[in-house]
Amino acid sequence: MIGNWHQLWEIVAAPDNVPIVALLFLIPFYVWYAFRQALANDKLISQLEADPAAAKSAHRKTQPWSPKWDREVHTWPYLMRIEFLAAILVTVLLMVWSLTLSAPLEEPSNPNVTMNPAKAPWYFLGLQEMLVYFDPWMAGVVMPTLIIVGLMAIPYIDANPLGNGYYTYKQRKFAILTFNAGFLGLWVLMIVIGTFIRGPGWMWFWPTATWDAQRVEYTVNRNLDQIFHVDGTWLAHLLPAANKAFAPILARIMFGIIPIVLYFIAAAYLVYRVMNATEFARKIFRRMTLLQIVTTDLILVLMMSLPVKIVARLLFRIKYIWVTPWFSI
Numbered sequence: 001m002i003g004n005w006h007q008l009w010e011i012v013a014a015p016d017n018v019p020i021v022a023l024l025f026l027i028p029f030y031v032w033y034a035f036r037q038a039l040a041n042d043k044l045i046s047q048l049e050a051d052p053a054a055a056k057s058a059h060r061k062t063q064p065w066s067p068k069w070d071r072e073v074h075t076w077p078y079l080m081r082i083e084f085l086a087a088i089l090v091t092v093l094l095m096v097w098s099l100t101l102s103a104p105l106e107e108p109s110n111p112n113v114t115m116n117p118a119k120a121p122w123y124f125l126g127l128q129e130m131l132v133y134f135d136p137w138m139a140g141v142v143m144p145t146l147i148i149v150g151l152m153a154i155p156y157i158d159a160n161p162l163g164n165g166y167y168t169y170k171q172r173k174f175a176i177l178t179f180n181a182g183f184l185g186l187w188v189l190m191i192v193i194g195t196f197i198r199g200p201g202w203m204w205f206w207p208t209a210t211w212d213a214q215r216v217e218y219t220v221n222r223n224l225d226q227i228f229h230v231d232g233t234w235l236a237h238l239l240p241a242a243n244k245a246f247a248p249i250l251a252r253i254m255f256g257i258i259p260i261v262l263y264f265i266a267a268a269y270l271v272y273r274v275m276n277a278t279e280f281a282r283k284i285f286r287r288m289t290l291l292q293i294v295t296t297d298l299i300l301v302l303m304m305s306l307p308v309k310i311v312a313r314l315l316f317r318i319k320y321i322w323v324t325p326w327f328s329i
Contacts, residue, residue, distance in 0.1 A: 003208025011196060016104035018097075020122050020195050027188060031180070037062070038167040038176075045170065116200045116213055125194030126187050132202065133309040135320070135328045143306075150299045157296050159287040174274070174281060178300065186306050204314075221319040223252075223328075230255045249325060256322025260329065263308070267301040 012021055040062045048055045120128045130139040162171040169176055197204060199211035232251030236244045275296070276282045288296070312318040320328040 004210045005208055007210060008196075008208050014104065015101045016122065017195055018101060020191060023188065024192070027184070031184070034167055035169060038169040041166055041168050042170040045168070117198060117202055119194065119198070122191060122195065126190040129190040129194045129198070130306070133306070133313050137327055138329065146299070146302055150303075153295055153299065157288070157292045157299075159292060160284045171280075173278075174284075178303075182303055186303065219317055221313075221317055223320045223323050224259060224318055225252045225255050225323060227318070228255070252323045256320075256324070256329070260322050263305070264301060267304050268297050271297050271300045271304075 011017060044062050119125060127139065127144065130143060133139070134143065158175065160172065160175065162168065163175075196207055199205040199209075200213035200215075203215060203217060205211055230251050232247035232249070235251045235254075236247035239247055239250075274281075275285050285293070309321075312321070322329040
């Protein structure tokens with residue numbers, strides 16, 4: 001047997017990790033189910049575009065349909081009955097869950113003994129993982145605020161009228177791919193990493209690797225200015241004698257602005273190219289106002305900064321790109 005499979009089973013079977021294990025199965029299933037229905041609708045849309053007369057027949061829907069059905073149905077009892085049964089099933093599930101699994105309660109907190117690893121609840125593990133790559137103020141305040149504001153702005157920046165009320169991939173490629181990249185790649189994946197990969201000391205342990213609290217990592221995190229040996233020597237010759245001590249700080253601040261500006265320019269241009277990749281995308285782009293374009297571009301550029309920072313930290317051991325006395329990025 002290769003690896004510590006018993007430890008992996010203990011992590012998977014922990015009562016407080018049950019929601020994450022369920023998430024690993026439920027989310028892929030519903031993503032597959034949604035794409036299955038979307039592709040079926042896209043196929044039907046292509047057929048109806050080629051034969052408009054079929055839109056007036058029973059072939060205008062992917063689901064069974066009969067012209068004898070009522071065009072409208074009342075909320076009661078049709079919808080309420082389904083919702084009531086769903087509420088009963090969820091209640092029974094929660095009761096069985098609470099009776100069969102022990103609550104993940106531990107002894108009273110002791111300020112002299114700290115858990116290792118000390119992990120947040122599963123729904124906050126994504127934020128805790130972000131603390132590895134960003135300054136605490138950025139990961140704990142700025143990034144969550146941008147996520148909330150970005151979600152609130154979606155209805156106002158979406159200029160595509162298609163895809164409302166039915167599943168479609170062909171007519172909503174940009175929105176669907178962006179959502180999957182943000183939700184699955186930058187949120188669910190970080191929760192999984194925080195649960196199964198991060199061990200004692202928040203160190204990286206691959207699955208089945210034994211969580212050794214005594215392990216020492218001989219990796220040095222460095223800032224980008226340290227790689228380029230920015231120490232402010234040249235700036236010290238230009239400053240007055242009373243301000244020469246601030247030369248290293250000013251040099252790091254001035255140097256850090258350059259890669260940030262270059263990233264924003266390159267990422268904004270990439271987003272612009274993606275938003276105009278096809279004729280359909282260009283048609284939607286022409287319907288957007290300048291405020292919608294700028295807002296969409298800015299949100300996507302900021303969203304892309306997370307995977308860029310993850311790659312820089314994990315592969316190149318770069319902790320911060322821009323270092324200032326007030327915050328670091």
